[in-house]
Amino acid sequence: MTAEVLVNVTPSETRVAIVENGILQEIHIERESRRGLVGNVYVGKVNRVLPGMQAAFVDIGLEKAAFLHASDIFQKDCADEGAPAKDITQLVRQGQYIMVQVLKDPLGTKGARLTTEISIPSRYLVLMPRSEHVGVSQRIETEEERDRLRTLATDYSDNDVGFIVRTAAEKVTEEELAEDAKFLRRLWAKIQERRKKKSKGGVLYEDLGLAARVLRDMVGITVERVRIDSRLAFQELTDFVESFIPELVSKLEVYDGERPIFDLFDVENEIQRALNRHVTLKSGGSLIIDQTEAMTTIDINTGAFVGHRNLADTIFNTNIEATQAIARQLRLRNLGGIIIVDFIDMQNEDHRRRVLHSLEQALNKDRARTTISGFTSLGLVEVTRKRTRESLEHVLASECPVCHGRGSIKTVETVSYEIMREIVRVNRAYDADEFIVYASSAVAERLLNEETHALAELEMFVGKKVKVQVEPLYSQEQFDVVMM
Template identity: 60%
Template sequence: MSEEILINVTPQETRVAVVENGMLQELLIERSQSRGLVGNIYKGKVKRVLPGMQAAFVDIGLERSAFLHVSEVISQHDSQQENHNEDITRLLREGQDIIVQVIKDELGSKGARLTTHTTVPSRYLVLMPENSHVGVSQRIEDENERNRLRDILNEKEHPDEGYIIRTAAEGAGEIELRRDVSFLKKLWDRIKTRIGSAKAPALIYEDLSLELRIVRDMVASKVEKIRIDSQGVFDKTRQFVNEFVPELEPRLEMYRGGRPLFDVYNVEDEIQKALHRHVPLKSGGYLIIDQTEAMTTIDINTGAFVGHRNLEETIFRTNLEAASALARQLRLRNLGGIIIIDFIDMKEEDHKRQVLRTLEKSLEHDHAKTHVTEVSSLGLVEMTRKRTRESLERILCETCPTCDGRGTIKTAQTVCYEIFREITRAARAYEAQKLLVLASQDVVDCLLDEEASSVAELEAFIKIPIRFQVESLYPQEQFDVVLM
């Protein structure tokens, strides 16, 4: 599988597209006015301790206080201890200064999620201060390689800090790993100095910008090219690569084409498609994706696909194609949390197993952690996908002011009947010579056409003439009844 990383830069935002075999798989966006907070370390101040929730709200200098659960609080007596059963009031008090790190960005109306288990990443390692454990990424499956890497970072040599060996370290030599150890120790020393002098709330350490995080975290041996369309960002990235990932330098490319970089790779069109509910499948079937506050639901339909053998085979083929397509959509749209997939009902158990295996295999390329359950008797699959940042829709879109996020609006006829009821109430409550109805064009057209006889009957009933006026700025559901 060939992979390219495209980095599009403007003064307002940086966008990174991950393209595999010519198809957009993932999109990351960072805007200069709202950079992500994940990885940032703060000196915060505890604002409220909530014993009932076993949590605390911490002021880290943002508009909303951030949330810290007891399970994310390091015990001062034992840094290895898990505090699920600890009492939050024994660990924190209001007004206390505390060093925390953001593990989830602000999502919707929720504040950032915090931990006191601070970590600092580099190319191959993640430093865990005050924790002497050395762990290896589960994505490195070869046991001999895991042992080799663990031997290089012997725990006895690092009694005061621990490390997680990242997936990118697979095949790395001792020199590279020890270089990362040296870098992380120097960086942590600088962070500790800043902690000692800063007054809460204060930002202590800010993670790298998006383009440098991508190079550090996502680039693997299968990446063929990293194309950047900004000279300044290209120069900064090349300097970073030469210092930390020199083997990637030949793959860096400054894009100088006449057409915009994202247009050349059809990324802009794919972004627009990723904002639609309806996702067509090549067979003629389609997905319907609905994102809500609590969960995301995905419904699969056969659509125009009729198959070549029988109904069961048609359903099976549609579900197989949908399993691959929805895995890509989860990455592309960055949908997280609880996800409910409504596959078309299959009778044969073998078909269910194959669809599930296809889904799990398609999710292997996802950088986010996922967990998939079995197919239920109703044909539903429940899964979770780790969410640390806003979805593509939440970044690029806002709630529709007309429908208020419902996705539907009342029909013109429904609004007409609401107007009739309001006119009846007004005529009974007040004395008026005539009534003026202000409404949208479609509603007024309906009143004067399909509902003309109803208007005449209402006038005769209330014995007051009714006039209508179009208000071009009114949405379909808005109207006013004015007494004159």
């Protein structure tokens, strides 16, 4: 799998696009005013301890207090399997200052998720302080290579520090791995020094900038070229890859073309399309993607695709095509958490098995951890995808001020009848000579045309004159009934 990386840099925002075979697969956006916090290490103050939730709220200097669950608190004496976990009140106390790391960025109304099990990643290794654990990425499948890497990582570990070997370490030399381990140990020593100097809260360590982070974590993908449209960012990335990913140095280049860099491969338009609910398949079928706070749902429709043989084959082929589109959309939109996929109903058990296999194969390209459950009795497939940062929609869009996130607004007819009921209610509660209705142009037009007879009957019923006036700034659902 080969990819081209495009880096677009402005003073307020950095965007990184990953393009595979000419098609945009991932888009990462980081704004200076809202930099991602995942991986950052802080000294935080415990504000509240909640035994009923087995959790604590910790102030790390953000707008909202961060959330720390008992299961995310390092308990060395409970590390042995089967040992009972301690109660949250035995682990932290109110007013205590503790070292924590951000697991998940603040999402919607939720604060950041924290852990006290610190992990510091580099190119080939992840350092695990206060742990003797040594692990090897499950994506390294050769047992001989796994044993070699585990032996090397064990040599770098001791009673206070453990390591996890990342997928990128496959087939690297002992010297390269040793250098990575030395770097991480030096970095951890610096973090500990800063901790001693900070009696109160503050940042101890911040993860790399977006572009460097994306390149560091691109495991299993051969990078053909990295194009950057900023000379300053190009120099910073060059310094980074010379130290950590020297094989990429020759692939970095400054982009100074006349066209904006994201006009290449139609990236800008793809970003706009990724904000739509509707995704068209080449066959004429479609996906409908709805993102809510609890989960994301994906519905597959055959649409204009009628097939060439029979209905069962048409449905099967549409579902197979949808699996590839679903895997791409999850990466492109950065959708995480629970994803429910409603494939078109298939009666053939072999078709179901092949569709599930196709989805698994497509999701194998995803660097985020995903799990797939089989078909439920209702024909739904549940997918979970690790969520750490906000989705593309949450980064680029906000709740609609008109519908307030419902995705629909009341019809003109509905609002017209609400106005008439409001006039009756106000007339019974207050004494008025006449009423003036302020409403949007569409609602006012309906009241004065289609509902003119109903309005005349209402005037007779309340015994008052009702005037309708257009308020240009009102949305379709807004109106005011004013007594005169």
